Amino acid sequence: MxxxxxxxxxxxxxxxxxxxxxxxxxxxxxxxxxxxxxxxxxxxxxxxxxxxxxxxxxxxxxxxxxxxxxxxxxxxxxxxxxxxxxxxxxxxxxxxxxxxxxxxxxxxxxxxxxxxxxxxxxxxxxxxxxxxxxxxxxxxxxxxxxxxxxxxxxxxxxxxxxxxxCDDDEMCEVFADHARRFDIQTYDHVLFSYHGLPVRQLGKVDPSGQLKCPDAGCDACRVEKNAFCYLSQCYATSRAIAQKLELSMDHYTVCFQSRLGKTPWIQPYTSDTLHRLAKKGVKKLLVFSPAFVSDCIETLDEIQVEYANEFKALGGEEVTMVESLNSDxxxxxxxxxxxxx
Known part of the structure; x- marks a missing residue:
């Protein structure tokens, strides 16, 4: 002290x-x-x-x-x-x-x-x-x-x-730097996997009490309508990192993990995304988890073990996790x- x-x-x-x-x-x-x-x-x-x-x-x-x-x-x-x-x-x-x-x-x-x-x-x-x-x-x-x-x-x-x-330029640059340790062009697709939330919680942040914007995640939603929408901020983070890596929109997907219970959570779910990509013949995935600034159970186990095993069982070959911000x-x-x- x-x-x-x-x-x-x-x-x-x-x-x-x-x-x-x-x-x-x-x-x-x-x-x-x-x-x-x-x-x-x-x-x-x-x-x-x-x-x-x-x-x-x-x-x-x-x-x-x-x-x-x-x-x-x-x-x-x-x-x-x-x-x-x-x-x-x-x-x-x-x-x-x-x-x-x-x-x-x-x-x-x-x-x-x-x-x-x-x-x-x-x-x-x-x-x-x-x-x-x-x-x-x-x-x-x-x-x-x-x-x-x-x-x-x-x-x-x-x-x-x-x-x-969420879209701090220097923070997003650190994530991009960590991804550049790999040969990004050798990966078939990139995932931005965030922790999930029940859909009803998005609506509660809307001043009207309802989530009215069907295109949540767009720039207009975040800046003009609801600056505190979690979904919109996740898209903002993903776009900022993707732009730094010059990823086209069809080369990456934003998805959400860790859902609980039967109530609807934010979609697409990471698990469903893995199934869809495997069905399309995708073999190698590079995965970011930008909701976490430190590697933890969600990145070290849920993505690197649980989702990786699930993807390989579906015919995929590789899931590579981009290191979190940690002590950079x-x-x-x-x-x-x-x-x-």
Whole structure:
């Protein structure tokens, strides 16, 4: 803790279990899925569904998956890269700033990070959710929790939030740089696979309460109609990266993974896209996951293992994952710029 710091920066990731055990995964999933911004149904129904059905079934399976990506020395990949980002950003910002890392779910908690910052009597706090695209279930939940925790403070520094940076030029350049490590022209198709959301959550962000734009994802939708549409921001990120790599529109597809339950989620689903491409004779896929700034279970297992095996079973030959932003110095420079406002 720097005694000379007057400005605070709070980096917030989604979260990770403390250990790859069923008990720890159960705690993580319960906190995550009981968030009303994530599972946006009435409390009683949410409690029955989450605690009575989903978590008891998924916790042992998820724990087994976490064990396959858990490192004996560094632990959770998401935690490892998040801590690196915090430390590298602190080095770049210098003693005038104090950088804290928190997880929206589990540890280190937002409560503990803000308690440290409260004791420092900082002049300002800049909150940076580590989600490039805005969604109520991610960035919105972070803002909600920070405001809830700070409600009891007896003094208030200047507080600001970064809402999104979905088409930040330098961030998209880092993703493009990571893709250039491969011979892109040898791949038959490129996927931009994002975490999914229930369709109803898109409608809730529309001021009218309904998603009226059938062509969600177009420039006009994002700029003129609804700047906070998650779907539109995913398309904006994909277009920005594709332009840097000179990909034609017919050479890439935007799709969505990690759906849950029977309610309609954003489409096309990644799994369905794999089936469609395999049926067309596509053999080699290059995959981005630009909703994540750190490699994690969704990239290291869901895409590189689960989807890769599914694609190969359909006749495909190769699925190559583009590394996330992780500790790339250019990404740290993006965080520095966001922190300085």
């Amino acid at each position: 720097s005694k000379s710091a007057t400005k605070g920066v709070l980096l917030v990731q989604l979260g990770t279990p403390d250990a790859p055990t069923t008990a720890d995964v159960r705690r993580y999933l319960t906190e995550f899925l009981m968030d009303p911004r994530v599972m946006d149904i009435p409390y009683i129904g949410r409690t029955v569904l989450v605690k009575g059905i989903i978590v008891p079934k998924r916790a042992p399976l998820s724990a087994a998956t976490y064990r396959t990506i858990w490192d004996d020395k560094t632990g959770s990949p998401l935690m490892y890269y998040s801590e690196l980002q915090r430390d590298l950003l602190q080095r770049e910002l210098g003693d005038e700033y104090h950088v804290e890392l928190a997880m929206r779910y589990q540890n280190p908690s937002i409560e503990s990070a803000l308690a440290t910052m409260e004791r420092m009597m900082l002049d300002s706090i800049r909150v940076i959710p580590l989600f490039p695209q805005y969604a109520s279930a991610t960035t919105g939940s972070v803002v909600d929790k920070v405001m809830e925790v700070m409600r009891s403070w007896q003094y208030f520094p200047q507080v600001s939030f970064v809402s999104n940076y 110095p250019k990404w740290i420079n993006v965080l520095k710029r966001l922190a300085q406002g």
